[in-house]
Structures are given as structure tokens and as C-alpha cells.
Amino acid sequence: MKIVDAFFARQRKLLRKIVIISITLFFVLSLQGCYFFPQEEEVLAPPLKVPEEIVYRTVKVQKGTIEKRINSTAYFVSDLQTDVSFKHRGGRIESIHVKTGDVVKEGDLLIQLENDSLETQLLQQETSLTKLKLNYNQTLSSMERSIELAQLQLDESKKKLKELKDTIANISGGLSVKDISPGLLEQAEALEEQVKRQEITLEGEIEKYNNTKILMELDIKNAEMQKQSIETELEKTRIVAPVPGQVVWITQVKEGDYVNAHTTLVRIADLHRLKLRYTGDNLSDFKIGAEVEVKIDNKDYVGVVVMNPSTAPFDADESIRRSVLIDVKDLPQGIPLGYSARISLLLEKKEDVIVISRNLLHGFMGQYTVQVLEDGIKTDRSVQIGVETPTEVEIVNGLEEGEELIEW
Numbered sequence: 001m002k003i004v005d006a007f008f009a010r011q012r013k014l015l016r017k018i019v020i021i022s023i024t025l026f027f028v029l030s031l032q033g034c035y036f037f038p039q040e041e042e043v044l045a046p047p048l049k050v051p052e053e054i055v056y057r058t059v060k061v062q063k064g065t066i067e068k069r070i071n072s073t074a075y076f077v078s079d080l081q082t083d084v085s086f087k088h089r090g091g092r093i094e095s096i097h098v099k100t101g102d103v104v105k106e107g108d109l110l111i112q113l114e115n116d117s118l119e120t121q122l123l124q125q126e127t128s129l130t131k132l133k134l135n136y137n138q139t140l141s142s143m144e145r146s147i148e149l150a151q152l153q154l155d156e157s158k159k160k161l162k163e164l165k166d167t168i169a170n171i172s173g174g175l176s177v178k179d180i181s182p183g184l185l186e187q188a189e190a191l192e193e194q195v196k197r198q199e200i201t202l203e204g205e206i207e208k209y210n211n212t213k214i215l216m217e218l219d220i221k222n223a224e225m226q227k228q229s230i231e232t233e234l235e236k237t238r239i240v241a242p243v244p245g246q247v248v249w250i251t252q253v254k255e256g257d258y259v260n261a262h263t264t265l266v267r268i269a270d271l272h273r274l275k276l277r278y279t280g281d282n283l284s285d286f287k288i289g290a291e292v293e294v295k296i297d298n299k300d301y302v303g304v305v306v307m308n309p310s311t312a313p314f315d316a317d318e319s320i321r322r323s324v325l326i327d328v329k330d331l332p333q334g335i336p337l338g339y340s341a342r343i344s345l346l347l348e349k350k351e352d353v354i355v356i357s358r359n360l361l362h363g364f365m366g367q368y369t370v371q372v373l374e375d376g377i378k379t380d381r382s383v384q385i386g387v388e389t390p391t392e393v394e395i396v397n398g399l400e401e402g403e404e405l406i407e408w
Contacts, residue, residue: 058373058404064355066387066394068348070285074276074294076339078269079307079325082243084110088236090260091115093253098266100250104241110266113237113259122230129223136216143209150205154198161191245270246337269337276303276326276341279319283309285347286324293344294328296335303328303343348387354395360405361385361393370399371406378406 091113098110168184249267253259276294278286286292288311292303307325326343361383362369372381383398399405 056373056378057407059357059360059407061354061356061395061399061401061403061405063352063401065349065351066353066355066389066392067346068387068389070280070282070343070345070347072278072280072343073340074278074326074343076274076335076337076341077277077325078245078248078271078273078337079275080270080273081248082245082268082270083264084239084242084266084268085264086113086236086239086259086261088261089113090258090263091237092258093255095255096250098247098250100247102247103271104244104247104268106241106244108241109238110241110247111239115234115237118230118234118237122227122234125223125227125230129220129227132216132220132223136220139216140209140213143205143212147202147205147209150198150202154195154202157191157195157198161188161195164188164191239265241268243268243270248337271337274328274331274335274337275306276328276343278324278326278343279322283322283324286326286345290345292326293346294326295342295344296328296332296339301328301330350387350394353386354399354401355392356395356399356405358389358391358393360407370395372399373404373406 093111094114095112096110097112098104098108104110164184164187168188245268247266248269251259251263251265253265259265286305286308288305288308290305292305294301294303303326305324306327309321309323312321312323328341356370360370362371368383368385369380370383372379381398384396386394386396388394
């Protein structure tokens with residue numbers, strides 16, 4: 001036991017010495033640390049970075065001309081359109097002979113109503129009229145031959161009477177007719193009576209002829225009037241084109257449908273009365289008599305405003321009363337309905353004024369500004385504007401010619 005205790009005692013002494021030595025070295029090293037470690041270098045401030053110079057894209061303020069225009073597309077229409085309907089009667093449609101876009105001549109059949117009974121009546125009346133005319137010709141021809149025969153017989157009798165009278169008158173030498181030929185006087189008297197009867201017969205034949213002629217002509221006229229009446233009724237079952245032109249609208253009814261009188265079924269436009277029709281905005285800017293630039297197939301023409309909403313007829317269609325009509329001078333032939341043209345109406349023009357591109361103008365709440373480059377610095381400046389177009393604007397105050405505006 002004593003031996004063990006002596007061993008642990010020696011170990012504790014040795015450990016104590018090691019701790020003392022370590023503490024001593026630590027203090028020595030702490031006092032002389034700057035000797036053992038290198039001295040830190042002084043930290044320098046970073047160099048200053050010079051900002052890059054801003055380069056603006058600019059445009060110089062210049063004077064020029066500005067025009068305010070209405071530029072748009074217009075289409076050719078006819079300013080004379082005729083509505084067609086059955087005026088006297090309605091009925092069921094038998095056939096429709098035209099369609100929208102067809103060009104018709106005056107008198108062309110457009111729509112036909114059913115009319116079988118009228119056509120039968122007309123055929124019967126035409127047959128009756130033909131018989132009357134044949135009978136008229138045959139009867140009068142026969143009576144004319146009777147008159148001619150009576151005239152020949154009368155002429156023959158008059159000739160014989162004249163010869164007999166000449167014979168009697170030529171008897172001379174103091175002799176009498178009774179002494180030579182007692183029967184001559186009786187023959188003469190008989191011939192005179194015959195001539196009178198034949199004259200009366202001829203007059204009767206002529207009077208009969210005239211009366212028959214009048215009566216038969218009256219019958220024919222009456223038959224013609226009846227035929228005309230049936231034809232008139234037939235005409236009432238037809239719509240024909242009252243004017244030449246192009247069909248621009250037709251009813252949607254079909255064959256077999258019933259239609260009433262005075263219902264518009266077809267509309268025809270006069271192709272010789274073409275006008276340009278504009279239906280866009282600013283209709284009130286088109287004054288009567290104003291000249292309009294017109295371009296058709298890259299050719300320039302001059303147009304004149306002939307109608308606007310304030311001068312449209314009160315009974316015109318709503319579409320017409322909400323449009324402007326332009327008469328184009330020297331319009332070429334063959335322009336179809338619906339053909340388009342570009343139009344341009346000058347509203348206002350100013351020359352020698354400051355004009356800038358519209359995208360350089362900035363606006364807010366009725367105030368307008370532009371960005372001006374002054375001594376290399378971007379500056380917002382208030383301006384007042386005048387005439388405006390979709391692409392340009394007039395500056396009436398706030399800019400001078402030669403100044404530079406910033407585009408971006």
C-alpha cells in the first residue's frame with residue numbers, strides 16, 4: 001500500500017509542474033505576440049467609378065405644313081332605287097325570276113302570281129275575238145260583192161236606157177216614135193222603172209253593209225275590251241321591272257307563299273346614278289358642296305358632297321339618312337355597285353408652323369409636355385397644341401425652331 005501511495009504522489013507533482021510551465025509560456029507568448037505574427041497591411045479604399053455619359057436620340061424642332069383630314073373608304077351605291085310591289089292585288093307566288101345582283105331591263109318579268117283561271121279566260125276570249133274578226137271579214141266581203149253586182153246591174157240598165165233614149169231622139173223627118181216603133185216608149189218606161197228599182201236596191205245594200213259593218217265592229221271592240229280587261233287582270237299578277245338597273249334586294253318569301261298588295265318584294269337600283277356612300281364618323285364635317293379627293297384603282301378623281309344627314313329626304317331609308325353621298329366627276333364606265341374607293345376630306349391646313357411627331361407629345365389630364373435636351377440635360381417642358389392628326393401635332397406655344405426633342 002505504501003508503495004502505491006508513493007507512486008501516485010510522484011505523478012501528482014509531475015502534473016503540477018507541467019501546468020505551471022504551460023501557464024508561464026502562455027503569458028510569455030501573449031506579451032510578445034507581435035513578434036511572432038506579421039504586421040497586417042493597411043486596407044485601401046476602392047477606386048471611384050466614373051458614371052457613363054447618357055446619350056439621347058434627338059430630333060430638331062422644325063416648321064412645316066400640317067393638314068387635318070378625314071381619310072376613309074367609301075362604297076358606290078345608287079341614289080335612285082325603285083321599290084316594286086303588287087299594286088292591285090295579292091296572291092300566291094307561282095315563280096320568282098330574279099335574284100339579288102341580277103341586272104334587268106325595263107319590262108323584264110320579276111315575280112309571277114298564280115293565275116290559271118285568268119289565262120284560260122284570256123285564251124277563250126282570244127278565240128272568240130278571232131272568230132268575230134273572221135266572220136266580220138267574210139260577211140263584209142260577201143256584202144261588198146252584192147253591192148258590186150247591184151252596181152253592175154244598175155250601170156247596165158242605165159246604159160240600155162241611154163241607148164234607147166238616143167235612138168228615140170234620133171228619129172227625124174217629121175216621123176213620130178209611135179209611127180216607127182210603138183214599143184220603144186214602153187221599153188224606155190220599163191227601163192226607167194228598172195233603173196229606179198236597182199238604185200233603191202243598191203242603196204239598200206250599201207246601207208245594210210254600213211249597218212252590218214258598224215254592228216260587227218262594235219262586237220269586235222267589245223270583245224277586245226273584254227280581252228284587254230282580262231290582260232289587265234293578268235298584268236296585276238305580274239311584277240315587271242319599271243326601270244332598268246340592278247336588283248339590290250329581294251324578298252325572302254318563296255314559291256307558294258302568299259303575299260299582300262303594296263308589300264315591297266324587289267328593289268332595283270339605277271346603275272346610271274352611282275354615288276359614293278360614306279358611313280363613318282364625323283358625318284357633320286362633310287358640308288354640302290365640299291370637294292373630296294377620291295382614289296379609284298390608284299387613279300385620282302374629284303368628288304363633291306351632294307347629301308349629308310341634314311339634307312337627306314325625310315322618307316329615305318335609315319341607312320341613307322345616316323350617310324354622306326359624294327358625286328364623283330368623270331366617273332369611268334363599268335363601276336359596279338359596292339365597289340370601294342378611298343376618300344380624303346381636307347378639314348384644316350396650316351403652313352409654316354411648328355410640327356412634331358405625335359409620339360413625342362405626352363399628355364395627362366389635358367396638360368401636354370415634351371422632353372427637351374437643354375445643355376445635355378433632359379427637361380420636361382409644357383406646350384400648347386393646335387391642329388392634331390393621327391401622326392402629327394402643331395405646337396403653338398412652348399417650343400422654338402431648332403430646339404432638340406428627345407425621342408428616347
